[in-house]
Amino acid sequence: MKTATDEVYRAPVACPVCGDGLVISRLVCPSCSTELAGEFGRCAFCALDDADLDLLRVFLTGRGNVREVGKYLGVSYPTARARVSGLLARLGLAGTEASGGALTREQVLAEVASGALTPEEAAGLLAGTTSQ
16 A cells, blocks of 8 residues: 555556547545545646646746746746746647737747747647737
């Protein structure tokens, strides 16, 4: 039986065989070993990788201040804003951003050219960019 001090591993979100999403079907109490079986929903944050979770922690610690996120990460305001926008997109919340919030394609490419954004981050942002 695991105790509270044992390392807890993050559950995978995709099947290693076919790639479909996995379903949580069993919950266990580490104190008394009580088990619940069924089909349980997964939280939206469970699929985030460590970098996204770190960004989310920084964003929340800074009370949503993107400038504080930029200072913490050591990046420009547009880069911090782009990373927060990318996180929102991965959480399915991109449509909740104000219409002026998204970076243009040229701004994203400029951030990649300066090294402030990775090509992967830029690809994610460009997938959700509608303005040119």
